Amino acid sequence: MAIQVSGITKRFGAYKALDAVDLEVRSGELLALLGPSGSGKTTLLRIMAGLESPDSGSLQLNGEEALGLKPRDRQVGFVFQHYALFRHMTVFDNVAFGLNVRPRGQRFGSAEIKRRVTELLELVQLGHFADRYPAQLSGGQRQRVALARALAIEPKVLLLDEPFGALDAKVRKELRRWLRKLHDDIHITSVFVTHDQEEALELADRVVVMSQGRIEQIGSPADVYDHPSSAFVYEFLGQVNRFDCTVENGVAQIGNGALSIATDHAVRGAAIAYVRPHDLGVSPAVGGPGRVSGIHVVGPDARVEIELAGLSLEAEMDRERLTALGIATGDRCAVHIDRARVFAR
Amino acid sequence: MVAASSSDTAFPRAGGAVTSILKKPSVIPGFGLTLGFTLTYLGLIVLLPLAALVVKAGGLGWFGFWNAVFTPRVWAAFQVSFGLSLVGAAINAVFGFVVAWVLVRYSFPGKRLVDALVDLPFALPTAVAGIALSALYAPNGWVGKPLNELFGFKVAFTPIGIAIALTFVGLPFVVRTVQPILQDLPPEEEEAAVSLGATRGQTFWRVVFPAVLPALVTGFALSFARGVGEYGSVIFIAGNMPGLTEILPLLIVIKLEQYDYAGAAAVGTAMLLVSFVMLLILNILQHWMRSRHAR
Numbered sequence: 344m345a346i347q348v349s350g351i352t353k354r355f356g357a358y359k360a361l362d363a364v365d366l367e368v369r370s371g372e373l374l375a376l377l378g379p380s381g382s383g384k385t386t387l388l389r390i391m392a393g394l395e396s397p398d399s400g401s402l403q404l405n406g407e408e409a410l411g412l413k414p415r416d417r418q419v420g421f422v423f424q425h426y427a428l429f430r431h432m433t434v435f436d437n438v439a440f441g442l443n444v445r446p447r448g449q450r451f452g453s454a455e456i457k458r459r460v461t462e463l464l465e466l467v468q469l470g471h472f473a474d475r476y477p478a479q480l481s482g483g484q485r486q487r488v489a490l491a492r493a494l495a496i497e498p499k500v501l502l503l504d505e506p507f508g509a510l511d512a513k514v515r516k517e518l519r520r521w522l523r524k525l526h527d528d529i530h531i532t533s534v535f536v537t538h539d540q541e542e543a544l545e546l547a548d549r550v551v552v553m554s555q556g557r558i559e560q561i562g563s564p565a566d567v568y569d570h571p572s573s574a575f576v577y578e579f580l581g582q583v584n585r586f587d588c589t590v591e592n593g594v595a596q597i598g599n600g601a602l603s604i605a606t607d608h609a610v611r612g613a614a615i616a617y618v619r620p621h622d623l624g625v626s627p628a629v630g631g632p633g634r635v636s637g638i639h640v641v642g643p644d645a646r647v648e649i650e651l652a653g654l655s656l657e658a659e660m661d662r663e664r665l666t667a668l669g670i671a672t673g674d675r676c677a678v679h680i681d682r683a684r685v686f687a688r
Numbered sequence: 689m690v691a692a693s694s695s696d697t698a699f700p701r702a703g704g705a706v707t708s709i710l711k712k713p714s715v716i717p718g719f720g721l722t723l724g725f726t727l728t729y730l731g732l733i734v735l736l737p738l739a740a741l742v743v744k745a746g747g748l749g750w751f752g753f754w755n756a757v758f759t760p761r762v763w764a765a766f767q768v769s770f771g772l773s774l775v776g777a778a779i780n781a782v783f784g785f786v787v788a789w790v791l792v793r794y795s796f797p798g799k800r801l802v803d804a805l806v807d808l809p810f811a812l813p814t815a816v817a818g819i820a821l822s823a824l825y826a827p828n829g830w831v832g833k834p835l836n837e838l839f840g841f842k843v844a845f846t847p848i849g850i851a852i853a854l855t856f857v858g859l860p861f862v863v864r865t866v867q868p869i870l871q872d873l874p875p876e877e878e879e880a881a882v883s884l885g886a887t888r889g890q891t892f893w894r895v896v897f898p899a900v901l902p903a904l905v906t907g908f909a910l911s912f913a914r915g916v917g918e919y920g921s922v923i924f925i926a927g928n929m930p931g932l933t934e935i936l937p938l939l940i941v942i943k944l945e946q947y948d949y950a951g952a953a954a955v956g957t958a959m960l961l962v963s964f965v966m967l968l969i970l971n972i973l974q975h976w977m978r979s980r981h982a983r
Contacts, residue, residue, distance in 0.1 A: 394879050414882045421883040427876035431898040441884035444894070489880075496884055 344405040344499035344532050345370045346391060351400030353386055353556075360386040361397065362556040368500075368534055373526045375547035376536045379579065383556040384536045385504055391534065392421045392502050405499065417500075420493030424505040426485040428477040434488050435473040438463055441496035463491040466525075483514040490522075494531075503535035507542065519546055540580045544568060552576050574686040577617045584618040584656050588685065595685050601632060601652030602678065606685045613688045618680055620659035625649065627670050628677035635674045638665070651678055738960060744953035756954035761930050762939065769936040770962065772847055773915030776854030777862075780911045781904055784862025791863070792870040806863045809856055814920030821853055822925040845927030850935065853921040858911030865907035869900050902977045909970040916963055 346368035353361040361383045368374050376384040389395040391402065393414035402409050409417055428437050436443075438460045442451055451459070464470045467487040477485055486506060493501060506522070507515040523546050526533055537543050543550045544564040552559040552567060552575075560572040571577040578585065586602075588595040595604045595616050604616060625633075625647055636655070637648035645665040649656045656678065660668075670676060748756060756762075791803055809817065825832040825843040835841045843849050873896065881891040919937040926933045936959050943952035 392883055394883065414879075415885040415887070419883060421880065423876045423880060425874070425876060427874065427880040429877060429881075429895055440881070440886070440894070444881075444884065444886040444890045492880075492884065 346500060346532070346534070347401075347403040347406075348387070348391070349401045349403075351387065351390060351397045351402065353383075353390065353395065353397045359556050361390075363400070364556070364558055366551060366558060366561070368532060369549075370532055371530045372548040373523070373533045373535070373546065375543035375550045376534060376553060377538070377540060377543040377550050377579075378553035378559075379538055381555070382553040384538075384553050387553075388502050388504055388534060388536050391500070392419050393417050394421070418496070418498050420496060420498035420501045422486070422489050422493050422501070422503040422506050424508045426477070426482075426489045426509075428485055428488055428492070430477055432476075433473065434464070434469065434475050434477070434480070435460055437477065437488055438491045438495050440492060459495065460491075463495055466494075467491045481514075482510045483518055486510065486518065490525075499532065501531050501533040503533065505536055505538070507539075508537075515542075522546065544580070552579060554579070571684065574615055574617070577684055577686070582620050582657065582659070584620065584623060586616045586618070586654065588614050588616045590614050590685060595683070598652040598654050601654070602680065604680050604683045604685070606683070610685050610687045614685050615688060616683050616685045618656075618683045620646065620657045622680065622682040623656060623658040624679045624681055625658045625660070625668065625670065626677050626679070627668060627674055629675060631675040631677040633676045633678050635670050635672050635676055638670075638672055640665075649676060649678060741953050741956050741960065744950060745957040748950045748954055752950070753954050753957075756951040757958045761934070762936075762955055762958075764931040765934050765936045765939045766958075766962070768847065768850065768932075768934060769916055769959075770966075772850045772935075773854055773912050773918075775851045776858050776915045777908045777912035779851070779855045780858045780862045781908045784859055784907060784911075785866055785900070785904060787859070788863045788866040788870055792867060806860050808860075809858075810860050814857060814918065815924070817856060818853060818921035818924035821856065821921065822849070825849055825852065825925060844925050845929075845933065847933060849925040849927070850922055850933060853925050854915040854918055857918055857921050858914050861910035861914060862904070862907035865903045865910065866900055869903040870896075873899055902974050905970060905974045905977070909967055909974075912970075913963060913967060916959070 346366075348364060348366040348368075351361050351364045352359070364383070364387060366387075376387060378384045386395060390397050393409075393412060396410065404412075404417060404419075414421075429440065432440070439456050442456045442459065445451075461470070461473070464473055467490055469484060469487055469491070472480065472484065472488075477488065480488065486509075490506075507518055510518065519542060535546070544567075547564060549561060550564050550567050551561050554575050560567050560576050562570075567576060568580050571580060577583060586597045588597045588604075589612060590596075590606060590610050593606055595606050595610075595614060596602075597604065597616060604618075606616075625635075633649045633651040633656075635647060636650045639646045639648075640662060643662055645660055645662050647658045647660070647665070647670070649658060658678075745753060745756075787806065791799065791806075822844050823829050825835075827833065827836050827842065827844065829844070832842075832844055835843060843852065877895055877899070878891050881895045886894065917937065919935075919941075922935055923938055926935060926938075928934050928938055936955060940952045940955050943949075943955065
């Protein structure tokens with residue numbers, strides 16, 4: 344089911360959480376709403392679910408106006424960051440909740456409910472945990488129960504609010520892969536909110552980058568990473584070196600000419616240049632302009648901090664490359680920039 | 689303090705079966721000291737007077753005890769005290785919950801005032817409450833008069849009056865135990881219920897109410913216990929007709945005034961026993977409810 348958001352505005356007092364947002368969620372896709380806290384992404388998700396109502400704008404679910412509909416009439420599955428499982432119910436009763444509260448005429452018999460819940464618990468690989476209480480499960484298990492519970496009502500849309508936010512790094516990664524696979528299997532239109540760019544880029548078909556209640560960019564993960572439309576998007580998606588510079592004749596001068604970058608963009612005068620750490624090359628050079636001020640090895644990667652003309656830069660490379668270069672803290676070095684983006688100030 | 693030092697010296701520190709039960713290794717210091725203090729304190733403040741009561745009653749012998757307790761008048765007073773305390777606690781469980789709900793869920797002008805008002809039955813001398821209530825509900829009182837004239841309905845000097853007094857003194861117990869639990873209830877659980885298709889009623893009965901129920905039972909138990917022991921606020925409105933509106937605490941006072949100390953102690957002991965059993969049942973019930981979702 345497709346979702347069409349048009350001109351949605353929402354204020355909380357004087358604070359504008361959403362500012363005339365337009366967005367189309369395509370049927371069957373997995374869409375990420377990515378942004379820092381306060382960017383309005385969760386508010387937008389809650390408006391889609393009917394847990395919040397906007398001040399103005401319209402929301403269409405499958406071509407039908409949905410703002411007048413109550414949450415329970417929208418056929419939307421919602422997964423909360425902190426699971427929001429019913430503490431006093433077993434896993435089974437949690438998943439069965441949506442089926443048990445249906446109006447009498449539409450309610451399945453208990454055998455059918457049992458069959459469906461068992462099937463869902465198998466789907467989320469928690470078949471043996473039906474009789475447990477939420478407090479007896481780990482975070483990852485609880486979130487899978489929450490997912491099964493949301494899927495039980497056979498929603499047309501699945502909305503997930505920072506679904507991995509409360510989990511530790513390893514479980515988060517596993518569950519992420521698992522969710523991607525689940526989505527590939529059942530193809531339910533899904534929107535998830537996250538502030539973790541890695542999560543959004545890895546998981547989503549399309550990424551919506553939000554900032555201060557507005558959408559900055561919409562595109563495929565590769566698209567938004569390689570062709571960020573604004574300085575904000577560039578800065579938000581991954582590590583970045585940020586320089587003030589002046590652009591003349593297509594060349595950006597950084598640090599009074601200590602570094603220069605060719606730009607192919609129509610930018611003139613005062614500007615900001617961004618260089619990703621892995622686009623910054625380092626080579627040992629006796630009497631070179633830069634000085635290695637620190638080296639941090641993190642697993643297979645190495646981060647090299649460099650001081651150059653009063654600027655501090657960060658370069659990223661794999662460990663083998665670092666060993667091959669043979670640089671150590673305190674060495675002089677030369678710096679070259681493979682790729683950069685320049686935005687007008 | 690006596691118990692604390694004795695528990696330290698009686699068992700060697702070097703382990704062994706007995707010490708390992710009493711002294712599990714813990715980073716929180718002072719287990720022996722605090723446990724000893726707790727036991728001593730409870731012994732002096734709670735158990736000693738109760739033991740004295742039982743001993744005094746024991747002076748009657750089984751036969752004397754039986755004769756003192758199992759008379760029609762005492763039996764009637766038992767029914768009045770325990771029955772109406774249950775009624776008062778039940779009324780409080782319902783309306784105390786509503787008051788707590790309103791205080792937690794809505795904001796309105798004067799909310800803090802209402803919140804403070806809830807504690808008044810705690811603070812007011814019970815005799816003052818009793819006099820105020822009986823003045824109000826007496827056949828010539830502000831409320832009692834119209835009730836009597838329009839509906840022929842008597843409140844003061846009937847069991848209804850007692851129930852009203854017990855409801856009055858017990859209300860804060862329910863409100864104050866339910867309020868913090870309602871406050872801490874995450875709104876997400878209700879939102880989840882709504883998004884799963886539950887109506888408001890289903891959300892309340894299936895999600896909110898079960899979460900609050902253990903606290904509600906605690907409030908009920910406290911309100912009930914308070915009602916059983918209540919004296920001051922009841923005696924003015926009750927009318928104190930033996931066998932009809934006479935409560936157990938009053939009966940004890942009457943026995944004391946007749947210098948029947950052992951008889952008073954016997955009634956007190958029986959009261960203690962029944963209260964203890966009822967509170968124990970409520971506690972077990974509550975433990976069972978909590979253990980279902982806090983494991």
